[in-house]
Amino acid sequence: MATDFLNTPFMTSIIDTCSQIYQAGWAENHAGNLSYLLTEEEIEAYIGTDKKVISSRKLEVPCPNLSNKYFLVTAAGSPFKNIIKEPDKHLGIIQINEDGSGFDIIWGFRGNKRPTSELPTHLLCHSERLEADDQHRIVLHCHPDYTIAMTFMHELDQNAFTKTMWSLNSECVLVFPEGLGLLPWMVCGNGEIGMETAGKMKEFRIVIWPHHGILAAGQSVDQALGLIETIEKAARVYVVTDGKRKQCMTEDQIIALADAFHLNVRKGIVME
Numbered sequence: 001m002a003t004d005f006l007n008t009p010f011m012t013s014i015i016d017t018c019s020q021i022y023q024a025g026w027a028e029n030h031a032g033n034l035s036y037l038l039t040e041e042e043i044e045a046y047i048g049t050d051k052k053v054i055s056s057r058k059l060e061v062p063c064p065n066l067s068n069k070y071f072l073v074t075a076a077g078s079p080f081k082n083i084i085k086e087p088d089k090h091l092g093i094i095q096i097n098e099d100g101s102g103f104d105i106i107w108g109f110r111g112n113k114r115p116t117s118e119l120p121t122h123l124l125c126h127s128e129r130l131e132a133d134d135q136h137r138i139v140l141h142c143h144p145d146y147t148i149a150m151t152f153m154h155e156l157d158q159n160a161f162t163k164t165m166w167s168l169n170s171e172c173v174l175v176f177p178e179g180l181g182l183l184p185w186m187v188c189g190n191g192e193i194g195m196e197t198a199g200k201m202k203e204f205r206i207v208i209w210p211h212h213g214i215l216a217a218g219q220s221v222d223q224a225l226g227l228i229e230t231i232e233k234a235a236r237v238y239v240v241t242d243g244k245r246k247q248c249m250t251e252d253q254i255i256a257l258a259d260a261f262h263l264n265v266r267k268g269i270v271m272e
């Protein structure tokens with residue numbers, strides 16, 4: 001593996017993103033995790049055939065459709081704020097094995113670290129997003145304050161939540177015309193929430209976990225982070241205008257935006 005591996009474009013962008021998320025206050029303590037699917041070009045340029053297996057692990061939920069794919073993953077229990085200081089400890093690269101029953105660690109996780117406990121959720125989400133979009137690359141989870149706050153103040157109905165978001169800022173329907181996925185509160189870190197989240201990812205790039213945080217998927221680190229920033233801005237406006245709102249964008253205004261930008265807006269949320 002190339003010795004300048006830490007300076008590759010994808011490594012620097014992921015390390016920067018983890019720092020930005022920490023600085024935004026969305027990855028307190030050990031919160032936040034991320035997984036990035038390496039492209040064929042990145043594997044060829046930076047990994048090639050020079051691959052050494054550090055250790056191997058089994059997956060609770062096999063993922064045969066991710067067979068042989070490589071992912072850069074954050075480590076379990078690793079604060080986002082520390083990733084920039086010791087990336088080879090708090091990040092690692094895994095390769096899913098031939099039958100999808102486990103994976104090999106081929107770089108990083110120094111000091112016997114292991115991938116995030118949310119890895120099964122991430123892999124299930126990658127599987128679903130790749131079915132929907134062959135350019136899909138990243139799954140990112142963090143705890144944006146106002147998005148979480150909104151899940152205490154707004155009814156937890158997916159369509160109603162989406163409509164409110166679209167009515168808070170003109171950008172919202174432009175950035176996520178497909179809407180957003182919203183789960184009921186569930187225990188995190190187990191297979192059930194992983195399956196439910198991946199189910200939502202068949203249709204959405206954003207899934208909100210009430211009273212906990214958000215998952216975003218995208219074709220790039222910037223796209224996934226941009227989705228979270230857009231949601232968080234709207235949620236912030238929702239919270240700070242609580243009890244003071246005299247109006248929001250109307251359904252007609254949302255439809256006018258959708259028409260002007262030729263968007264394929266999710267049906268059933270605003271009247272058409």
Ligand SMILES: [Zn+2]
Pocket residue numbers: 031032141142143212213
């Ligand atoms: Zn979390």
